[in-house]
Amino acid sequence: MGQTHVEEYACNKNNEKQIQWVHRSRNAVWIRSDHSNKLGVKRQHIPEIRAIGAKNNLEAKRKDKVKYDRNVRVEEFMVGDEVLKHVDKVKSKFEPWWEGPYIIVHKAKNGAYLIQDSSGNRDLINGDRLKRYKNSGKDEFQVESKKLRSGLQNLRENREN
Incomplete structure (x- = not known):
């Protein structure tokens, strides 16, 4: 499963606390900081994330095909039916x-x-x-x-x- 790392430190000027989360999962690396309030992905992880996404996409397609093939009924019809x-x-x-x-x-x-x-x-x-x-x-x-x-x-x- 993924890892989560939390850092907390105080800014010297305002003595405000800033928390930064770095969450690593199989699909993405997410960063959040209180001062920017934005979600993003570290640039160096983008190729890795794309490769993981492509692999997960192929696996999902394979599972969908298996599920579809299990439930589909093949019935042959003749001309005139x-x-x-x-x-x-x-x-x-x-x-x-x-x-x-x-x-x-x-x-x-x-x-x-x-x-x-x-x-x-x-x-x-x-x-x-x-x-x-x-x-x-x-x-x-x-x-x-x-x-x-x-x-x-x-x-x-x-x-x-």
């Missing part, structure tokens, strides 16, 4: 999280699929945002189907607003 698409932004807790059904038109690389709605609108979407549509033959539950818009259309629309 009916699927539901996960809603990007649910506005209220009473709105559905899934919309569709859509039909798989083409299977692309790296788990991406080209889907099409009943109006003929198409969108390329990653398979981890899709789930199989199970039609029981009963029309008790109708899933809302919104018009598909590609990511480029969404970007253009957001820039205009």
